[in-house]
Every structure is written in structure tokens, then in C-alpha cells.
Amino acid sequence: MDQPKSHGVIAVEEHFMHAALTEHFAAAARQQPPPLTDRLYDFVGIRIDEMDEAGIDMQVLSHQSPGSQRLADDVASAACRSVNDALAAVIAETPDRFQGFAMIPTMLPHAAADELQRAVEELGLKGAMIHGMSRGEMIDGEAYWPIFARAEKLDVPIYLHPALPDKTVTARYFAPYDESHPMFTRAAWGFGVEAGTQAIRLILSGVLDRHPNLKIILGHLGEALPFWMPRIDESLRRTGGAPVDFHTAFRRNFWITTSGFFADDALLLCLKTLELERILFAVDWPYADNRKGVDWLREAPVDDATRNAIFSGNAKQLLGL
DSSP: OOOOOOOOOEEEEEEEHHHHHHHHHHHHOOHHHHHHHHHHTTTSSSSHHHHHHHOEEEEEEEEEOOGGGSHHHHHHHHHHHHHHHHHHHHHHHHTEEEEEEEEOOSHHHHHHHHHHHHHHHHTTTOOOOEOOOBBBBBBTSSSGHHHHHHHHHTTOOOOEEEEOOOHHIIIITTTTTTHHHHGTTTTTEEEEEHHHHHHHHHHHHHHHHHHHTOEESHHHHHTHHHHHHHHHHHHSSSSSSSHHHHHHHHHEEEEEEEOOOHHHHHHHHHHSSSSSEEEEOOOOOOTHHHHHHHHHHHHHOOOOHHHHHIIHHHHHHHHHO
């Protein structure tokens, strides 16, 4: 009997696109440059070739932005079901190379919780990814807590993925450089601020007190929160508001990934801030290069036990692989 494949490198934030969702967006929102489009809509061609070239054994797949958080109520549930069914079919065909996170209709929180449960229990997906605000609303509001309650009950993580900042924020904080330097609102700054703010609001909201075993993942080495941790924690303990033990909440409920952030100093800071088991390897494919990400961690100034835990051990533990 053949032995199961050993997963030495598992990348946990690797994207795809599917027409069941992208057909609902305007052309400008769903178009990508051809090199990206070829990869986003591909599963067993370019994707696996580039995984093999870099030495990546498994990708945990997630639908790329824009996500269901921008869909109208009357199409969101059906679109999410279709995307999740399609993703599960891909995984069933190549289970030794792929796992996945579900897309859920967050603006319909009870339906989102039910779709998360279906995706986990019937389709075998490993959690869900949320792309930014839900049609302009932050997801820390109590209306959204049924999603987090169900995730805790299922013991699966919610991955908070960045999206473009709100249009009003863009106009006041990023213009006119959002036009001359579009990455200012995206990976260079805006994405991290947007996703990091979502994470801070979750801690302030009390949802983690209600659901202390909830698991939240942040990409890009924690969207700068490990760097800011001492100042955030000290400031939120001051008088003038309800004191918050931010550091404890972050260390208890959050995991971070290396997606698109291949820097030794940043990794070492994260290892000092969080327990080793809270850091997962990711590339952010196809927006970042597989080989660059793998080669960086292979040469990073950490011991082999740390390297192996980040490359795959921590993902196996968190996602039950």
C-alpha cells in the first residue's frame, strides 16, 4: 500500500477565482493582468507546476478579492455555495495537493454560519476567509457574531483577508496618491491598515470574551500588529475607557502567516511576540512568488525545528491536516 505524501511545505493563503462569484462584479473589478488571470483560474496546470518548482507540497486555497462581502443579499448565498462546491471538487480530485477555505455570505450572518458548517462538515473545507468589510460594515458588530459562534463550535479558523479601504477613507486619507501610486491603498499600506483595524475591533468588541476558543488568522505577518503590540497594549490599559488586555487576547485567539512578507527581521520580531505555533507559512500566490517565499524561509536565521513548524507543522495542527 502506498504511503501518504509527506507535506513538508504547506502554503495557507493561496488564491483562485471562480466565475460563480466574479460574474457578479463589474468587469473592472474582476479583471486581472493576463499573467495573474491565467494563474487564478488555473488549478492543475500552471499552479502545480509552480508549486513543484518551488517545493510546495500543498496549497490551502481561498477565493481572491473581491469576495462575497460585496455581493447583494439575493445572490450571495448561491454564489458562495457554488464557489465552495467547485473548490471541494478540485480538492477531491487532488487531495494531496489542495485544501481550502470557504467563502461565506457575511451580510447574512445566520446563512453565513450555516454555509460555513456545510462547507466544513459536508465538503471538508478547513474554515472560511472574509475579505474586508461587508458592504461597508465592520464585522465586529454583534449582528455578525453568529458566524464566530459557529466557527468556534466547529473548531475552525476565520481568515481575515484585506480588501480595499472604504471609499470615504480612500478619499480623505489616500487621495490623490491612490491614483498615482495605487499600491498605497493596497499592499503597501491600505490593505494592512484595513485588516489590522478589523482585528483590533474584534478584540475591543468583546466577541472573543464570548467565544474564547475562536481562531482568527491574519496574513502578512499580522498586518503590523506584532510590531505595534507593546504600544497598543499599554494604551488600551490606560484610564479613560474600559481596560483591555490586548496582548493576551491577541496571543490567545490569533494566528499569523508569512503571506507576501519575506523579511528576516519581521519574522524574528513575530517569533518574540507570539508563540511559535501561531506562525504559518504562506506565499500569497499568485501575487507573490512561490520560490522566493520558500527560499527565504529555508535560509531564514531560525533553527530547523522552528523552520519546519512554520513550513507545515503549525498548519497541520491548526487545520487538522
